[in-house]
Amino acid sequence: MKGAVIDEVALVMTDDDTVATALADLEAGRELPVDGVDRCERDSVTLREDVPFGHKVALTAMASGDPVYKYGEVIGEAAATIDPGEWVHTHNCESRRGRGDVQEGEA
């Protein structure tokens, strides 16, 4: 796995990811240059809200039900519409593999 650090404050783990991880406490309004990130169809993402250290920020627009990618893998799905620059956490992203979601016999 290869990571790319954006502006010394956020980390994208793979080119397929739709979220970046904050490497510092980031404040709303901050611009992240994302022109080097394949998945992004824009040059920069503006933070719509504060994103604390270790938390995730959306790099792309996601509709409710869309997969959320980190580490190049699906870590859950959007539970609401998510705009680029939004904080992504338990309020708008849900596990696909929590008990009850797993099909009988799948695991």
Add this chain to the structure above:
Amino acid sequence: MPEFTGYRRDDGRIGVRNRVAVLPTSVTASPIAEAIAAEADASVRATPHQMGTSQPDRAREQTERTLAGTGRNPNVGAALVVELGTETIAADDVADRIARSGKPVETLSIRAAGGTRAAVDRGAEVAAALADEIEEARRETADASELVFAVECGGSDATSGIAANPAVGEACDRLVEDGGTACFSETPEFIGAEHILAGRCADDEVRERLLERVDVREDMAALMGVDMRGAQPSPGNQEGGLTTIEEKSLGAISKGGTTPVRGIVDYADDLPVGGGLVLMDTPGYDVESVTGKVAGGAQVVAFTTGRGSTTGNPIAPVIKVTGNPGTWDEMANNMDVNASTVIEGDSLSTVGERVYDALLSVADGKRTAAERRRLEEFAINEIQPNELGELRGEAI
């Protein structure tokens, strides 16, 4: 091909340390084993633990397997097995299993020796003689392909999954490319990412076995009233930014690297040399999990931590890797590799190379922070086979 120097054993394996292991067969023999190690030579190490007096068969077998495997670890040049003399695990049985590797093994019965004081005196004498015997061993050049490298994580935070774990994973990938074995474990931490691991299994047999082990661990947790999928990530993990169990587990498995899963072995079972990436089915408890992998033959362990850890092992050096710059500063005298430079823009490949270099130099004899401070823990996992068997409808 990267090389290091180590001690060639009669069974062909190569040790990176030259220890005498003093292995108690039970909790009652443990303080005697510790006293023997304290009185004998500096190369003598005890492995005190809480098991072995009266355990159900399957649990006892696991304890015996762990002790025998620890004695067979190539870092051990000679072993002394100590019993009180009333245990279900006999020192002779453990010693026989160790002796098959060709190394010198002695036994000591506390009852037969004439009680604790006499046993400590006699044991220290025997251990010192064994230390003399193996002191003649000289390091010789060995190939990285002969390394069995175990990886573990504990005290995780947001930096573990983005810096320390993938950096150690890079080192695992390099070792596997060079022909060695990398092993990660802690089955409860696969849960949520087992589908990814299952997709990376080398064949159907490994895949089925992996998924079966995940099922069993979930059943064991359920016995204790824990719903592993419902309880993860923990509130602390969530505060640190982990949103789903998939995210947490993906961060955890990244410390094994990205190569195919070649096999999965039981707790404390032999790990193959030159086997690529192999998993071991262990609990999530750090010290018990490290003990299992060292019993499986791992010569060196890497331990990633975000919030900090001091743990070591009496038989294998433990390299501490942190991705948290604060922990690197605050616990400098417990840490070996700084992976937090990823946060300043170092590539994971660069940091992974640093971990791999640390692995080779520690194998070559460089002492880790835990070794310098003699921080050594040993604990054998306890299983409750009766309850588990009942749950699964199996005959005991």
